[in-house]
Amino acid sequence: MSPLIECEDVWKIYRVGDVEVQALRGLSLTIEQGEFVAIMGSSGSGKSTLMNMLGCLDQPTKGRYRLNGIEVGNLKPDQLAEIRNQQIGFVFQSFNLIPRTSALENAQLPLFYRGLPLKEQRAQAAAALGRVGLRGREDHYPTQLSGGQQQRVAIARALVTSPSLLLADEPTGNLDTQSSQEIMKILETLNRDEGITIILVTHEVDVAAYAAREIVIKDGQVLSDHVTQPRPTASSVEG
Amino acid sequence: MSAFVWLTILTALRILARNRMRAGLTMLGIVIGVGAVIAMVSIGEGAKRAVQAQIATMGTNVIVIFPGVTSASGVRGSQGSAMTLTVSDAVDLKKRIPLLSDTGWAKRDVMQIVYGNRNWNGPINGISPSYLTIRDWSFTSGGPFTQTDLESAARVALIGQTIVANLFEPGEEPVGAVIRIKNVPFRVIGVLAPKGQSAQGADQDDVIFIPFSTAERKVFGTSFIGSVGAMFGSTDQVEDLPAAAEQIREVLRARHRIQTDKEDDFTIRTQVDIGKVQEGTSETLTMMLFAIASVSLLVGGIGIMNILLVSVTERTREIGVRMAVGAKRHHIVMQFLIEAMTLSLVGGLLGIVLGVAGAKLTTLIAGWPTIISGNVILLAFFFSLVVGLFFGLYPANKAARLNPIEALRYE
Numbered sequence: 001m002s003p004l005i006e007c008e009d010v011w012k013i014y015r016v017g018d019v020e021v022q023a024l025r026g027l028s029l030t031i032e033q034g035e036f037v038a039i040m041g042s043s044g045s046g047k048s049t050l051m052n053m054l055g056c057l058d059q060p061t062k063g064r065y066r067l068n069g070i071e072v073g074n075l076k077p078d079q080l081a082e083i084r085n086q087q088i089g090f091v092f093q094s095f096n097l098i099p100r101t102s103a104l105e106n107a108q109l110p111l112f113y114r115g116l117p118l119k120e121q122r123a124q125a126a127a128a129l130g131r132v133g134l135r136g137r138e139d140h141y142p143t144q145l146s147g148g149q150q151q152r153v154a155i156a157r158a159l160v161t162s163p164s165l166l167l168a169d170e171p172t173g174n175l176d177t178q179s180s181q182e183i184m185k186i187l188e189t190l191n192r193d194e195g196i197t198i199i200l201v202t203h204e205v206d207v208a209a210y211a212a213r214e215i216v217i218k219d220g221q222v223l224s225d226h227v228t229q230p231r232p233t234a235s236s237v238e239g
Numbered sequence: 240m241s242a243f244v245w246l247t248i249l250t251a252l253r254i255l256a257r258n259r260m261r262a263g264l265t266m267l268g269i270v271i272g273v274g275a276v277i278a279m280v281s282i283g284e285g286a287k288r289a290v291q292a293q294i295a296t297m298g299t300n301v302i303v304i305f306p307g308v309t310s311a312s313g314v315r316g317s318q319g320s321a322m323t324l325t326v327s328d329a330v331d332l333k334k335r336i337p338l339l340s341d342t343g344w345a346k347r348d349v350m351q352i353v354y355g356n357r358n359w360n361g362p363i364n365g366i367s368p369s370y371l372t373i374r375d376w377s378f379t380s381g382g383p384f385t386q387t388d389l390e391s392a393a394r395v396a397l398i399g400q401t402i403v404a405n406l407f408e409p410g411e412e413p414v415g416a417v418i419r420i421k422n423v424p425f426r427v428i429g430v431l432a433p434k435g436q437s438a439q440g441a442d443q444d445d446v447i448f449i450p451f452s453t454a455e456r457k458v459f460g461t462s463f464i465g466s467v468g469a470m471f472g473s474t475d476q477v478e479d480l481p482a483a484a485e486q487i488r489e490v491l492r493a494r495h496r497i498q499t500d501k502e503d504d505f506t507i508r509t510q511v512d513i514g515k516v517q518e519g520t521s522e523t524l525t526m527m528l529f530a531i532a533s534v535s536l537l538v539g540g541i542g543i544m545n546i547l548l549v550s551v552t553e554r555t556r557e558i559g560v561r562m563a564v565g566a567k568r569h570h571i572v573m574q575f576l577i578e579a580m581t582l583s584l585v586g587g588l589l590g591i592v593l594g595v596a597g598a599k600l601t602t603l604i605a606g607w608p609t610i611i612s613g614n615v616i617l618l619a620f621f622f623s624l625v626v627g628l629f630f631g632l633y634p635a636n637k638a639a640r641l642n643p644i645e646a647l648r649y650e
Contacts, residue, residue, distance in 0.1 A: 057563065057643050078567045085565020096560045096647065100257060110564040118242045157564065 002069045004164060004197050005031040005054060010063035012049050012220075023049035025220035026063070031199065033164065036191040038200045038211035046220040048169070051201050055088055055167045056080045068164060085113055089158025093170035095150040097142040097157075103129060104138035107156040114161070128156040132186055148179030155186060159196075166190070168200045172207050184210045243570070244577070251578040254550075255585075265546040266586035268539025269626065273590025273619045275532035278597035280615045283525030285608035290521050294514045296434040296443060298374040300477050302339075302484055304470040304491070307504035322466035323504040326451070328494060329367070329470045335490050338483040339472045343370035344451065346468035348459055352447065353419045354406040361402055363420055363447050365454020371397075373473045376448075381414040381429030384450055392452040396425040400433045401445035423457050425449060480509040533622075540626035543582050547575060547634035558638050559646025571639040579631025580624060587623030591616055 012024035023046045031037055041047040052058040056072055065072045097106045107125035132152040142150055158166055172180035188210050190196045202208050216223040255262040306323045326344055333342040345366040352359050371383050384395050407413050413427045434443040474483050484507045495504055598609040
């Protein structure tokens, strides 16, 4: 079985006015199914660009990026949207819930674009909220929830499609220590018990410590890549 | 797909309900536009119907023939000033043209009418009995005079409602009374049923009919016996009017010995011609009102576009999130289009209510006739839909073209 993520000599070059910015410079990376990876790096290291690309929000200028064996570089915007909908769940630093919309409807959103019947959307979204410990909060609006709860709704939204990849971009950046720990425990459980691949961007060492593998990015390239914990056997998904 | 559309409509309604004030103000343009279209067209249609009713008072399938103008040393008189048409023309026309079911003739002059101690100046019409049937005159009391009255130049008169109102006490029975026209006594034998205004705005009930022969010999003092002020013909079918008019023209030219290169010494008008002119006027009025009202619909549409553009900017981040979780371009386009159309449709419905109420109120207050047609309501509804679609398209496309990364980062 092919690896979940394969980056080969990936370049990303922007033009900002007359200045050419090389955000990624020949980066290569392989991530297997079921891994829990932390990506670290200072601001401007290119880690945000990498995340956008791994999340199929962006495409490489040069080089190859394959997700589940699909070459992402040549896809059209609607095909990228399809892949995001089918394979990827996003968790953002600022939660990015849709305002004045209930927790259930927020969690429903990806299924809504999948065109599932309404009943199924609701049932699956309710189940996802249950998995992050928000049973009974389905009708709450984002403003009625704490930061930690909002982030859990966001995780439920990411989970609801059973994605092969969960991308968490500084998921604890806006949270207090206790909420941060709760969120990280949820992610850890999802990885360990359900085998969901998680890629986590952070600059906090104690948050990164939840991951089994740590990749440091600098100047658009991989600076270091090492396993911090032995991978628990339960997380390996045999196909 | 249907779940998607349904949920998007619900979402749109919720977003509109949340910003009630803003939605209301945005819709106002459409409400006023649709309301104005419906009210204006209803007023225009009412005016048109009123004109049609007035034209119908002329009679059924009527052809009017006026004499030409006099011309002395290049100075031309007014229409009908020549005395080129005669009673024998009218009689001959009926004989020669089978399409004509009847012909009649009339001559008029304004004269003083006296009854008791009251007097009135009104138009005296000397007519053939056939004139009454051609012009569809009916009676509220008494009846018409006969061919015998015409031949014997009887001093009998038929009077219109305006004359009754001006010469008689309320409740007094005019039939049997003797009135004097230019000092000649006439016995009233019939009172005419009211016709109201003519298509030209003249009071048709201000009228007295007396036999043509009596008028010629005893009242008008005509020097040229047999000349008429106008001739009338009628056909059984409205489709026959143009053909009948053409045949009348040929017969009259032959009778008057007009050379082929000379102009007619008479003018022929059919009821259809007169109707066309009048209806054309009210048609123009309706179109003008419609055009003016459409401008407010356009302004309303621009209002919707404006608010949607604001909304797209405000919700840039939301659009980014929707894209991140898998919304395709058409999903985003649909979302904003449905919002635009919800706005314009709700506005359109309110506008219909406003327009119908406005039309009814116009009838109630100003007394103008209005006709609210289902077609106009449908058209206005369809229009508001198109406005929503058209003016929603640009903001919707703008939203769908956002770059998800930038949209997510938008503060």
